[in-house]
Amino acid sequence: MIQESQLDPSQAVLRQTVLAGDYYIHVVKRGQTIRILDLEGNQAADTLFYNADDPAERYSAIDTIREQGNIYLTAGSKLLSTQCNEMLEIVADTCGRHDTLGGACATESNTVRYALEKKCMHACRDSWMLAVAEHEEFGIGKRDITHNINFFMNVPVTPEGQLTFEDGISDAGKYVEMKALMNVIVLISNCPQLNNPCNAYNPTPIEVLVWD
Amino acid sequence: MSRITKNPREVLYQDTIPGGAHWSMQLRQGSLLRLVDDEGGANVGMLLFNPIDHLERYNAPDTLKCQHTFRLGKGHCLYSDMGRIFCSITDDSVGWHDTVGGNSNRQSVRKKWGEHNYQQYRNDWYLNGHDSFLVEMAKYGMNQRDMAANLNFFSKVEVDEVGNMHFVENNSEAGDFIELRFEMDTLVVFHTCPHPMNPAAEYPKKPVTYQLMEAAKPAKDDLCRNSREENQRGFKNTELYNLGSNCR
Numbered sequence: 001m002i003q004e005s006q007l008d009p010s011q012a013v014l015r016q017t018v019l020a021g022d023y024y025i026h027v028v029k030r031g032q033t034i035r036i037l038d039l040e041g042n043q044a045a046d047t048l049f050y051n052a053d054d055p056a057e058r059y060s061a062i063d064t065i066r067e068q069g070n071i072y073l074t075a076g077s078k079l080l081s082t083q084c085n086e087m088l089e090i091v092a093d094t095c096g097r098h099d100t101l102g103g104a105c106a107t108e109s110n111t112v113r114y115a116l117e118k119k120c121m122h123a124c125r126d127s128w129m130l131a132v133a134e135h136e137e138f139g140i141g142k143r144d145i146t147h148n149i150n151f152f153m154n155v156p157v158t159p160e161g162q163l164t165f166e167d168g169i170s171d172a173g174k175y176v177e178m179k180a181l182m183n184v185i186v187l188i189s190n191c192p193q194l195n196n197p198c199n200a201y202n203p204t205p206i207e208v209l210v211w212d
Numbered sequence: 213m214s215r216i217t218k219n220p221r222e223v224l225y226q227d228t229i230p231g232g233a234h235w236s237m238q239l240r241q242g243s244l245l246r247l248v249d250d251e252g253g254a255n256v257g258m259l260l261f262n263p264i265d266h267l268e269r270y271n272a273p274d275t276l277k278c279q280h281t282f283r284l285g286k287g288h289c290l291y292s293d294m295g296r297i298f299c300s301i302t303d304d305s306v307g308w309h310d311t312v313g314g315n316s317n318r319q320s321v322r323k324k325w326g327e328h329n330y331q332q333y334r335n336d337w338y339l340n341g342h343d344s345f346l347v348e349m350a351k352y353g354m355n356q357r358d359m360a361a362n363l364n365f366f367s368k369v370e371v372d373e374v375g376n377m378h379f380v381e382n383n384s385e386a387g388d389f390i391e392l393r394f395e396m397d398t399l400v401v402f403h404t405c406p407h408p409m410n411p412a413a414e415y416p417k418k419p420v421t422y423q424l425m426e427a428a429k430p431a432k433d434d435l436c437r438n439s440r441e442e443n444q445r446g447f448k449n450t451e452l453y454n455l456g457s458n459c460r
Contacts, residue, residue: 062361116448
């Protein structure tokens with residue numbers, strides 16, 4: 001569902017560009033709004049959320065889609081935790097559909113998906129590993145890295161049970177915006193994947209904006 | 213289980229888990245686990261871990277995207293997050309098993325089927341999938357941080373053109389089965405609690421029989437290995453792991 005935001009970027013309390021292949025980790029407080037902006041189009045932002053007050057509680061893709069009865073995320077979707085608490089709500093979305101089934105790329109799964117020789121190519125999980133290694137203060141590690149959201153990514157499922165990866169439906173300037181319903185750690189890998197149309201084989205920057 | 217058995221189809225061990233219960237076991241590379249839906253309408257929630265490194269666990273997204281599938285059945289492989297195959301589905305009479313519906317929890321079971329606590333109902337109480345996993349996982353030092361999207365064998369959740377999810381009733385009949393051949397040593401945690409989307413009026417208590425056998429070594433033309441090029445590479449990764457772990 002396309003829902004535009006009324007928020008003014010010049011009023012944001014934080015604006016940060018995240019380059020392709022980099023990570024972003026930051027706490028968004030309850031009541032704040034976070035926007036992820038696809039600056040150049042067709043990018044994938046692999047995102048995880050944790051309860052900042054107890055990181056053992058985290059975003060749960062399967063609980064979120066089951067409780068809303070639909071596998072795609074868009075405006076109105078409430079992102080649930082592993083304890084089925086509401087973490088964030090998508091309040092604006094100019095892309096219209098986001099994936100939460102496909103997971104993130106990792107060097108190991110790249111070997112399976114593309115070729116054994118591709119194991120040394122940069123991958124989302126490596127960005128997350130570096131993020132948790134450089135930010136021990138958040139108390140998260142590989143144990144806590146699970147099933148994420150792929151903002152701006154298009155992974156249709158057919159009624160026959162096939163999973164397909166299609167060209168992105170995002171474009172330059174499209175965004176998704178969420179209101180935090182608890183204090184959350186936001187962990188994003190701006191996807192460096194070069195083997196897959198999820199980012200048009202050309203990873204590009206995103207911008208993260210936060211409003212009070 | 214014994215490693216000296218020569219007859220691959222001989223059942224080495226058999227047991228029945230009542231509906232709404234949980235259990236766990238470690239299976240070696242080369243073992244075959246056959247799950248049988250005794251009465252029809254069963255659900256087996258399952259998680260898989262590397263027994264010597266619990267950080268390596270079943271990864272539903274990788275399993276789906278490596279095989280471009282939303283359903284699981286004969287010929288599919290169940291992947292870890294490390295690009296390796298815990299087990300292959302070598303046989304299956306159902307055709308569609310779920311791995312996106314997740315787990316029931318205390319609140320959802322109470323809301324749907326009412327409070328059936330231990331104090332009043334003893335071992336006929338209504339257990340839920342989430343707590344069942346927590347109990348079994350804690351036996352190995354794991355907690356909710358080690359949880360992941362689980363398998364739901366015998367259950368089917370389909371998706372329509374606009375992405376709406378539908379639980380399909382009567383997906384599995386009495387006597388239906390699935391066989392898992394383990395390609396590496398694996399810690400198996402499972403429960404027989406109802407699928408969280410099951411709309412049954414009464415809490416379904418559906419027993420499941422499991423049998424352990426010794427698997428025949430995958431041949432060159434093995435169905436699971438050759439069902440996709442991705443799985444050939446998954447098998448190679450798993451062989452490399454087994455080569456290393458057997459050098460210990």
